[in-house]
Amino acid sequence: MTLNEIKDIIQAEVLTCNSDMNMAVDKGCSSDLMSDVLAFSKPGALLITGLINETVIRTAEVANVKAIIFVRGKRPNSKAVTLAEEKKIPLLATNLPMFEACGRLYERGLRGSPNNVK
Amino acid sequence: MKLQEIVDSLSLEVKTASSNLTREVTGGYVSDLLSDVIANSKEGNIWVTLQTHQNIVAVATLKELSGIILVNNRNPDTETSKKAEREGIPIMVSPLPAFELVGKLYNMGLRGL
Amino acid sequence: MNRGGTAEGFFLLTGKDFAHAGVASTELKAVLEKMGVNHNIIRRAAIAAFEAEMNVIIYAPAGMMRYEITPDCIKVTVEDAGPGIEDIELAMKEGYSTAPDYIREMGFGSGMGLPNIKKNTDELKISSIPDVGTSLEFVINIKKE
Numbered sequence: 582m583t584l585n586e587i588k589d590i591i592q593a594e595v596l597t598c599n600s601d602m603n604m605a606v607d608k609g610c611s612s613d614l615m616s617d618v619l620a621f622s623k624p625g626a627l628l629i630t631g632l633i634n635e636t637v638i639r640t641a642e643v644a645n646v647k648a649i650i651f652v653r654g655k656r657p658n659s660k661a662v663t664l665a666e667e668k669k670i671p672l673l674a675t676n677l678p679m680f681e682a683c684g685r686l687y688e689r690g691l692r693g694s695p696n697n698v699k
Numbered sequence: 700m701k702l703q704e705i706v707d708s709l710s711l712e713v714k715t716a717s718s719n720l721t722r723e724v725t726g727g728y729v730s731d732l733l734s735d736v737i738a739n740s741k742e743g744n745i746w747v748t749l750q751t752h753q754n755i756v757a758v759a760t761l762k763e764l765s766g767i768i769l770v771n772n773r774n775p776d777t778e779t780s781k782k783a784e785r786e787g788i789p790i791m792v793s794p795l796p797a798f799e800l801v802g803k804l805y806n807m808g809l810r811g812l
Numbered sequence: 813m814n815r816g817g818t819a820e821g822f823f824l825l826t827g828k829d830f831a832h833a834g835v836a837s838t839e840l841k842a843v844l845e846k847m848g849v850n851h852n853i854i855r856r857a858a859i860a861a862f863e864a865e866m867n868v869i870i871y872a873p874a875g876m877m878r879y880e881i882t883p884d885c886i887k888v889t890v891e892d893a894g895p896g897i898e899d900i901e902l903a904m905k906e907g908y909s910t911a912p913d914y915i916r917e918m919g920f921g922s923g924m925g926l927p928n929i930k931k932n933t934d935e936l937k938i939s940s941i942p943d944v945g946t947s948l949e950f951v952i953n954i955k956k957e
Contacts, residue, residue, distance in 0.1 A: 609798045611797045612731060613730060613731035614749055614750075614922040617771070617922055617924055619859045619862065619924070619928055620928050630919075631735060632918075635830070636833045639835070639837075640862070642834075642838050642841070643834065643855075643858040643862045653730075653739065677811070679729045679801075679811070680726070680747070680805070680809075680810075683801040684801055684804070684806075685805070686802075687798070687802025692798075693797075693799035732917055733913070733916070750916070750922070774907075
């Protein structure tokens, strides 16, 4: 699924400039807790979160997250956006609650870390 | 839909208040930030989270949520379980990560709006 | 593949400085990437360093991180002047956390930090004196036998 398709599915706006909207992601990870993102996410995932501080961007970099979607109408500050642009991590934001955003993406084929499903 | 239906469909492990599974579920809410759940969840919602400490029971009681599902095989700690039994809040556990669990709940027809 | 270089670095960490939380570990990651170290090893080192750095920033007034990279391994030492860990074994349990509520509201303190470090490293030593501070050292091997 490309970021362009994701943007439409969850009615998101793009916050970073020069983002590669044709970038494809094949897994999703949703969490508001950074250590859990590090513990459970697989590299190359899309992170869906309501946390908007700069540490989210650095956590994403450490976890090799490909792109971040902020839910619940939250927007990170300009420092976080600049940091994400430097690190080439696209940021999107939607007003949808996390449940809706994840549900719609799952319905359209995005899955969580596939190897974790028991 | 009732909590029992969700428990059965998703093979959830029920940890507390198993007598309250006849509760009607009005929708889903997923968040690990308590202030957010307090502000935005709706009565009767099923709450999906990783948080296991006892504050989650207080929040669920306050917002009259139908139950709590812990993901990634997280188990409620002892204090949390005790409190949940006292308050009659069902806590269920799933091995799935939040994204997958929410997807399946969505597939069953639950919505977050 | 590691091209056999060496490097070392040092960072001062300031308590509650969330605006810069993660800078030390992302720099370590960048250094490892420049040295051509295997991606999986870089990921493990970055995650372990990040968690250690976050612990200092969340719980301590100040601390420091030092790293040494050789062709054989990555060694990271993190020391702080924080409250110390009363029961290290308990702290190593997934989900156990002493974080106050405001920390949880910022997305930290879910009790995965030390378990994450243990999971991603080959050797881990933690020593701590309550009310004095904590010293943590981990090693990740680069060369496989």
